[in-house]
Amino acid sequence: MEEHFAGRYEVEVKFRMTSPAALLQRLIDCNAERFVIENYEHDTYFEMANNQLNQQQISMVLRQMRPAGINLWIIKGPGIDRCEAVRLESYEKAQSMLQTLGYRTAFELIKTRSIYFLEQFHITVDHITSLGNFAEISVMTDDQKQLETLKTMCLNCAQFLGLPLDKIEPRSYRQLLGH
Numbered sequence: 001m002e003e004h005f006a007g008r009y010e011v012e013v014k015f016r017m018t019s020p021a022a023l024l025q026r027l028i029d030c031n032a033e034r035f036v037i038e039n040y041e042h043d044t045y046f047e048m049a050n051n052q053l054n055q056q057q058i059s060m061v062l063r064q065m066r067p068a069g070i071n072l073w074i075i076k077g078p079g080i081d082r083c084e085a086v087r088l089e090s091y092e093k094a095q096s097m098l099q100t101l102g103y104r105t106a107f108e109l110i111k112t113r114s115i116y117f118l119e120q121f122h123i124t125v126d127h128i129t130s131l132g133n134f135a136e137i138s139v140m141t142d143d144q145k146q147l148e149t150l151k152t153m154c155l156n157c158a159q160f161l162g163l164p165l166d167k168i169e170p171r172s173y174r175q176l177l178g179h
Helices: 021-029 091-100 144-160
Strands: 009-017 033-047 059-066 070-076 083-087 104-118 121-128 132-141
Touching: 009 144, 021 104, 021 121, 059 091, 070 091, 121 144, 132 144
Parallel strands: none
Antiparallel strands: 009 132, 033 059, 033 104, 059 070, 070 083, 104 121, 121 132
């Protein structure tokens, strides 16, 4: 399970969906491993006073996952492929430490998320009240040379799962929310 989130790079393809029912049934039919089902996720995005992180295409996020009881510190960027995360013992302590260092809360994102594993891929199914339903097919790696190959593999997995390629959403949730 942990190997699915190991690596410095994340290849991700996101899809807009009207309803996740068909995808969820396909994942069950494929015997995909369930990691978390309908978890409440609270993401707090942090920024410097001068918006330096956003200017460098970096997002710094603290995430609480409930009822899974997982707390994460996530750095995405610079750019779209770089992504690293580490588990935290205390979300509140990490938040306090970042604020002590001068970071401020830029915005918060709340979603309901289910995560499945299918071979090396992790498939997330998200619902965000203000944005709708999304599915993401992703895989992590430390080998930057593999990014294009892994993207093709993610697209093939998406087609296998019945996700239409004309529904790809290239923007991050941050971009979709205008932050």
